[in-house]
Amino acid sequence: MVEVDSSDLSRDTLFGVEEMEINFGPQHPATHGVLRLKLKVDGERIVDCYPVIGYLHRGTEKLFELHPFFQNVPHTDRLDYVAAATNNLAYVGAVEKLLGIVVPPRASYIRTLLSELQRISSHLLWLATHAIDIGAMTPFFYTFREREVVLDLFEEYCGARLTLNCMRPGGQPYDLPVGWVERCAEFVGGFPEKIDEYEGLLTENRIWKKRTVGIGILSPEMALDYAVTGPMLRGSGIGLDVRKAMPYEMYDQMDFDVPVFYNCDTYDRYLVRMEEMRQSVRIVQQCLEKLPEGPLMAKRPRVLKAPKEGDVYHAVEAPKGEIGFYIVGDGTPNPHRCRGRPPSFYNIQVLPEMVVGGRIADLIAVIGTTDVVLGAVDR
Amino acid sequence: MSERQDDKPQEGRPTGDQPAPEAPDETRSEAPATPDSDSSAAAAEAEAETKAKAAAAKAKAVAEAEARKEPWERDPAAPEWQEAESDGLVDALKSSFGEGVLAARTFAGELVLEIDRQSIREVGRSLKEEHGFTLLVDICGVHYPDRDQAPFEVVYHLYNLDQTRRIRLKVGTQEGIDVPSVVAVWKGANWPEREVYDMYGVRFAEHPDMTRILMWEGFNGHPLRKDFPVEGIDTGAAIYPEFYGDEAGPVAGTGTGWKPPEPPEDKPEEPVPDEA
Numbered sequence A: 001m002v003e004v005d006s007s008d009l010s011r012d013t014l015f016g017v018e019e020m021e022i023n024f025g026p027q028h029p030a031t032h033g034v035l036r037l038k039l040k041v042d043g044e045r046i047v048d049c050y051p052v053i054g055y056l057h058r059g060t061e062k063l064f065e066l067h068p069f070f071q072n073v074p075h076t077d078r079l080d081y082v083a084a085a086t087n088n089l090a091y092v093g094a095v096e097k098l099l100g101i102v103v104p105p106r107a108s109y110i111r112t113l114l115s116e117l118q119r120i121s122s123h124l125l126w127l128a129t130h131a132i133d134i135g136a137m138t139p140f141f142y143t144f145r146e147r148e149v150v151l152d153l154f155e156e157y158c159g160a161r162l163t164l165n166c167m168r169p170g171g172q173p174y175d176l177p178v179g180w181v182e183r184c185a186e187f188v189g190g191f192p193e194k195i196d197e198y199e200g201l202l203t204e205n206r207i208w209k210k211r212t213v214g215i216g217i218l219s220p221e222m223a224l225d226y227a228v229t230g231p232m233l234r235g236s237g238i239g240l241d242v243r244k245a246m247p248y249e250m251y252d253q254m255d256f257d258v259p260v261f262y263n264c265d266t267y268d269r270y271l272v273r274m275e276e277m278r279q280s281v282r283i284v285q286q287c288l289e290k291l292p293e294g295p296l297m298a299k300r301p302r303v304l305k306a307p308k309e310g311d312v313y314h315a316v317e318a319p320k321g322e323i324g325f326y327i328v329g330d331g332t333p334n335p336h337r338c339r340g341r342p343p344s345f346y347n348i349q350v351l352p353e354m355v356v357g358g359r360i361a362d363l364i365a366v367i368g369t370t371d372v373v374l375g376a377v378d379r
Numbered sequence B: 001m002s003e004r005q006d007d008k009p010q011e012g013r014p015t016g017d018q019p020a021p022e023a024p025d026e027t028r029s030e031a032p033a034t035p036d037s038d039s040s041a042a043a044a045e046a047e048a049e050t051k052a053k054a055a056a057a058k059a060k061a062v063a064e065a066e067a068r069k070e071p072w073e074r075d076p077a078a079p080e081w082q083e084a085e086s087d088g089l090v091d092a093l094k095s096s097f098g099e100g101v102l103a104a105r106t107f108a109g110e111l112v113l114e115i116d117r118q119s120i121r122e123v124g125r126s127l128k129e130e131h132g133f134t135l136l137v138d139i140c141g142v143h144y145p146d147r148d149q150a151p152f153e154v155v156y157h158l159y160n161l162d163q164t165r166r167i168r169l170k171v172g173t174q175e176g177i178d179v180p181s182v183v184a185v186w187k188g189a190n191w192p193e194r195e196v197y198d199m200y201g202v203r204f205a206e207h208p209d210m211t212r213i214l215m216w217e218g219f220n221g222h223p224l225r226k227d228f229p230v231e232g233i234d235t236g237a238a239i240y241p242e243f244y245g246d247e248a249g250p251v252a253g254t255g256t257g258w259k260p261p262e263p264p265e266d267k268p269e270e271p272v273p274d275e276a
Helices: A060-066 A071-077 A086-100 A105-134 A138-158 A180-202 A205-211 A221-226 A265-288 A343-349 A351-355 A362-368 A374-378 B002-007 B041-067 B088-100 B115-129 B187-200
Strands: A020-024 A038-044 A046-051 A311-318 A321-329 A337-341 B081-083 B101-106 B110-115 B133-144 B152-160 B165-173
Touching: A038 A362, A046 A351, A060 A071, A060 A105, A060 A337, A071 A086, A086 A105, A086 A311, A086 A321, A086 A374, A105 A138, A105 A205, A105 A265, A105 A337, A105 A362, A138 A180, A180 A265, A205 A265, A205 A362, A221 B187, A265 B110, A311 A337, A311 B101, A311 B110, A311 B152, A311 B165, A321 A343, A321 B152, A337 B133, A343 A362, A343 A374, A343 B187, A351 A362, A362 B081, A374 B002, B088 B101, B110 B115, B115 B152, B115 B165, B133 B187
Parallel strands: B110 B165
Antiparallel strands: A020 A038, A038 A046, A311 A321, A321 A337, B081 B101, B101 B110, B133 B152, B152 B165
């Protein structure tokens, strides 16, 4: 009989006081792209988390400097590629501010309309993937049914479904097609019932609440310190919304509420986004109602030249938070510097604060709740 | 947002083009029909006067028509730099930091403060704790290769939630001179400062983790510098250690040596379309 020296089998190495480093991503379905996390875990518990980004870096900001102002609009589509309309809006808004262009009201209404439809489609995609991450398969089929309708509306308007390229500095390139307003009104008229369906599946679902309530706590102080914006900030009890705080386009004419929830957890951020979709429906309906006749494009030179010296920052509320563009002009048709302030970059930066001390399974829920798009993070 | 106030729709006003009415030509009858040789000088004078009057009337009519136009029908007028009007924030900062605030100007209604590099952290702390700029919206770098002094600029965008006000801080620096990090003031400055370092090579003093963020460790060069070639560079030592020693490899700004292939000789070159 072999004698085993029991002192070798120290308790530490057998029963989980030992810390282990694991690599999460970049190729993992729950990371929503190519996010990589270096995790230090103690059993199921996360001790440390270090996000590594840059796997989708395409040098978009370098490309901006090489193209005239008009040709940069398609590049902005590729930042947050599930919410192209709001990227376009932030960029063209900054260019218009830099050159002093005033947009005609009809174009402005169409922009408001498109960005709210974009918010609905982005939140639907978020809900589908977030629910699948947590294990609820069915909402995916429900939300993609409606998202398809929104994308069809986009396709009818500008020919593209994701990379829309649907705005130009100075106004809108196309008018709404015949019958579009009616089809859009029909969709948004029936959409609140569909939101009820999703909520029926999830909001009071015991498993859903067990996986989200009290998970990924982000205190309001922490959220502000890390410059978190959008639904994540409003789920932490701070009602900052660029649409209300510094209205752009036609938002000052719209009657809508900014939902704020105070429990700072994944469940509240889910509630914020569900309520935001209802508010987007209200805004779309008001836009369709008030849509004025008139020109679509402002008077502007064929080649846009920035002032010799001058820089502007223009921000809009994207589905994920504040997206802003900082453009420096140097008197040429190209921007000297064009910086996109991506909301996802800041929202994912705070991830370690939310997951350290939690469990690995909760990490999946928390990544889902940040609604990260790595195209915007890495640019 | 004041400069965008006027893009709201003004209901009840026509939006179509309104042609300028013709200038009234009442002075023509005064001009002599057949000028004599003695009075030719006087006639020329009168004619010049007539022309001047007509031109003035026309200019007035054009100006009136311009004033009747909607804002989006006018030629866009780019905003201009203005000295910042005296407001509480600028005065308070100037009194507490003196030379730390180098300039305060506005462009397109946005307040831009140029801050001395040494005092950026204290200015940031004061702005956050005393003036309510709790949200550090963004930090980015800009490269101005033509400037001899301080070719790099770090730009901070701040936001005050209570006053719904944005301001912009600018700090100039140059190669090898660190900018004090503001991570101690706003934790969210961590990643954007790393990005500025990665893209421009501007380092931040007392930053907790001054490493590259978008490019990989060992990448040679800083991609957003103006002298960095767009086609990219060979990545050098980190990837091909068998070819390059430490820190060796192609240098940013020298290009890859790649040239476009020669066009075939039998075909004439296509004319380059005019960009405009």
